[in-house]
Amino acid sequence: MxxxxxxxxxxxxxxxxxxxxxxxxxxxxxxxxxxxxxxxxxxxxxxxxxxxxxxxxxxxxxxxxxxxxxxxxxxxxxxxxxxxxxxxxxxxxxxxxxxxxxxxxxxxxxxxxxxxxxxxxxxxxxxxxxxxxxxxxxxxxxxxxxxxxxxxxxxxxxxxxxxxxxxxxxxxxxxxxxxxxxxxxxxxxxxxxxxxxxxxxxxxxxxxxxxxxxxxxxxxxxxxxxxxxxxxxxxxxxxxxxxxxxxxxxxxxxxxxxxxxxxxxxxxxxxxxxxxxxxxxxxxxxxxxxxxxxxxxxxxxxxxxxxxxxxxxxxxxxxxxxxxxxxxxxxxRISRRIRLCSGAWIDLPALDEVLFDLPGLLDFNAVIDEDSGQENLHIRLRCLPSCEGSTATAAKSRLSALPQLCGVHVRIEQSSGYGLLHQGKRQLIDQREFGYHETARSSSLLNPCR
Ligand SMILES: [Zn+2]
CATH class of the missing domain: 3.40.50.12780 (ANL, N-terminal domain)
Structure with missing residues (x-):
């Protein structure tokens, strides 16, 4: 020590x-x-x-x-x-x-x-x-x-x-x-x-x-x-x-x-x-x-x-x-947390924790959008060559098991290669017409972290 x-x-x-x-x-x-x-x-x-x-x-x-x-x-x-x-x-x-x-x-x-x-x-x-x-x-x-x-x-x-x-x-x-x-x-x-x-x-x-x-x-x-x-x-x-x-x-x-x-x-x-x-x-x-x-x-x-x-x-x-x-x-950033219709909060760190354990994953993009009242989480994975299928299956299963995403449709796309999808800081993007993220200062968002 x-x-x-x-x-x-x-x-x-x-x-x-x-x-x-x-x-x-x-x-x-x-x-x-x-x-x-x-x-x-x-x-x-x-x-x-x-x-x-x-x-x-x-x-x-x-x-x-x-x-x-x-x-x-x-x-x-x-x-x-x-x-x-x-x-x-x-x-x-x-x-x-x-x-x-x-x-x-x-x-x-x-x-x-x-x-x-x-x-x-x-x-x-x-x-x-x-x-x-x-x-x-x-x-x-x-x-x-x-x-x-x-x-x-x-x-x-x-x-x-x-x-x-x-x-x-x-x-x-x-x-x-x-x-x-x-x-x-x-x-x-x-x-x-x-x-x-x-x-x-x-x-x-x-x-x-x-x-x-x-x-x-x-x-x-x-x-x-x-x-x-x-x-x-x-x-x-x-x-x-x-x-x-x-x-x-x-x-x-x-x-x-x-x-x-x-x-x-x-x-x-x-x-x-x-x-x-x-x-x-x-x-x-x-x-x-x-x-x-x-x-x-x-x-x-x-x-x-x-x-x-x-x-x-x-x-x-x-x-x-x-x-x-x-x-x-x-x-x-507190302001980058996204409040879902269910009232649950989701952020990129929660997704990072469940996805980066997958050994075939290099990087991913995440976007929340809404289609006729249905919220969707779109994940685009960048996988190592020959790991796309297994990584996508495991990612879908892990994300679907996240309690915050109950009621959210998870869609996975994958590509392979040795390059990254980002340079610098990454963020979860909210493309819903009426996003709730501006209210993210609410103290209720802190509860899941205790
Ligand atoms: Zn110390």
């Missing part, structure tokens, strides 16, 4: 005695940082000055003030982002623009200073110590051409720990990537879950013997248990998970060698989980919307920012011995 390397990261901020960090020490640090942040935001940003007008001076008050502070919505970030800026334009080192989804108005823009970026680099450098060691080599199957993209920052972090890395970008041709992995020796692979699974399955189907991979880091999308298990079995490696968003500064939380939740970089991020309907904080173990407060961010701090992601915090000390708080698996 090895304690998470994030202990080292947090101890850089919290003077330590060489002993593992205590919960009390972390929370005392966070309380002081939160008080500083509130005053910083109030003094520098017109948006926060107005938002915090009813909040008195909170000096020397503990973390219990958190729930009294106003929440910040994604719409506010999109529409008033410039007024959230707390530094001069010439102090901004990087602006990340996330395009509008088409229905939500303006693009989201986040501003980072050089110090903000350095804190992310530090998290990656120390966090990667959980899964990589000096002298090893890593293949990064993520976009990395722009400075401060996740792939680029990971490469820089790995270099600082004497791990050589190569950025391959997203996997467009799993066979070509598998050939690279056979020809060269990589100890660590980093990428999207479905993309890495495709590389492993294509290599197996074509009898390409991959050299021993020590560890895999999955990130940037929902991480199904089915894929984690399949990769661990197929490559004989340890599989780690990371959660991060642009709002969290790309880095957020990463699991340790016990794989029972991702440790949060708690001196940078204060994470809460709230009931998406009422906005009230939920206890550890309850599923709800992840809310972020960036404790150190200088350029554009976020105060109780609603991420729209479904997750839960885990209570107690980790089996690795660390008291650093852990985030359980993040189940994707």
């Amino acid at each position: 090895r304690i998470t390397t994030l202990e080292e990261l947090l101890l850089l901020d919290i003077a330590g005695s060489g002993e593992p960090l205590s919960r009390a020490a972390i929370e005392s640090y966070q309380a002081a940082a939160l008080n500083r942040l509130v005053e910083y935001c109030r003094s520098r940003s017109p948006f926060y000055r107005s938002k915090l007008a009813d909040t008195g001076s909170q000096r020397d008050i503990g973390l219990d003030i958190l729930a009294t502070l106003p929440l910040t919505s994604e719409a506010e970030l999109r529409e008033q982002g410039r007024h959230m800026l707390c530094v001069r334009q010439d102090e901004v080192a990087r602006i990340v623009t996330l395009p509008s989804s088409g229905t939500t108005g303006a693009a989201k823009r986040l501003f980072f200073t050089e110090d903000d970026l350095e804190r992310t680099r530090l998290f990656f450098r120390i966090g990667m110590g959980n899964l990589a060691a000096p002298g090893q080599q890593a293949a990064i199957l993520l976009p990395g051409s722009t400075p401060d993209s996740t792939g680029y920052l990971l490469a820089v972090a790995l270099q600082a720990m004497d791990v050589k890395s190569e950025i391959f970008g997203l996997v467009t041709d799993p066979v070509a990537v598998a050939e690279q992995l056979v020809a060269r020796r990589f100890d660590v692979l980093i990428g999207f879950p479905v993309q890495l699974l495709a590389v492993a399955r294509v290599a197996e189907a074509r009898r390409m013997e991959l050299p021993m991979i020590r560890s895999v880091l999955l990130c940037s999308d929902y991480i199904p248990d089915s894929i984690t298990r399949a990769l661990a079995d197929s490559m004989g490696c340890e599989v780690f998970s990371h959660y991060g968003t642009v709002e969290s500064g790309l880095g957020g939380a990463v699991d340790c060698s016990m794989h029972c939740g991702m440790h949060i970089r708690e001196t940078d991020l204060l994470m809460e989980v709230i009931d998406p309907e009422t906005g009230y904080p939920l206890d550890d173990g309850r599923w709800g919307e992840i809310v972020l407060t960036t404790l150190q961010r200088q350029g554009m701090p976020l105060l109780r920012y609603r991420t729209g992601d479904l997750g839960r915090l885990l209570g107690g000390t980790c089996a690795c011995g660390s008291a650093i708080r852990r985030l359980d698996k993040v189940k994707g």
